[in-house]
Amino acid sequence: MSNIHATAIVDPAARIDPTATIGPYAVIGPEVSIGARTTVGAHCVIEGRTTIGEDNRIFQFASLGAQPQDKKYAGEPTELVIGHRNTIREFCTFNTGTVQDRAVTRVGDDNWIMAYVHIAHDCQVGNQTTLANNTTLAGHVDVGDWATVGGLTGVLQRMRIGAHTMIGFASHVGKDVPPFMVVDGNPLAVRGVNLVGLRRRAFSDERIAAIREMHKLLYRQGLTLEQARAAIMALPEKMPQARDDVALMDAFIAGSSAGIAR
Structure with a gap:
């Protein structure tokens, strides 16, 4: 040829x-x-x-x-x-x-x-x-889909990186990274929600508000992981547009054997 x-x-x-x-x-x-x-x-x-x-x-x-x-x-x-x-x-x-x-x-x-x-x-x-x-x-x-991993980042074996995440430069990923989050550092720390990425992918304001609420429940309310999961699963009652995103988050947490970055 x-x-x-x-x-x-x-x-x-x-x-x-x-x-x-x-x-x-x-x-x-x-x-x-x-x-x-x-x-x-x-x-x-x-x-x-x-x-x-x-x-x-x-x-x-x-x-x-x-x-x-x-x-x-x-x-x-x-x-x-x-x-x-x-x-x-x-x-x-x-x-x-x-x-x-x-x-x-x-x-x-x-x-x-x-x-x-x-x-x-x-x-x-x-x-x-x-x-x-x-x-x-x-x-x-x-x-996961749409994840971004910064340069010089090392990901430990059997870790899971969720969809729509952003991992900063030169990070050490030794825990699972939940969907939609921004993380960086060594040790790894969650910095917030990947707002830039979600807006670039045309997430609605309503979906972004629900994702921010999930972040708050996981990281800002002092809840145990199980308490946070229960509260997240209740979100679609008042935020029905978040149903698929909530299901994605809950399935990710449920499937984590290494534990999530928290």
């Missing part, structure tokens, strides 16, 4: 859409699938059982689909799955999963992933996220 550079090494078994572009000196392994109009930059290595969707831009020197950095890994057939329309900048490293968890590392759609980001085994990254330079996700991390 004319859009595969002459110096690229592409295994004959790889499945490359005819409209995809492979740059100079890239190396593509036999179990790789690359979708329509995806571009792979110079010197990238894409290996393992890796599936990449359509319209992705993968910049030079990325390493995608390498074996997980897990001592328990013994060569099992695990995967990396990347969706559509993602931007993956220079020197990013995404590993495949492990059989001790989901056996797949997954990156959704429309994500903006900056240079030197590491996404370790079994991470699940949603849609429309922004991971700034040198963000490091340890194994088994979940990142």
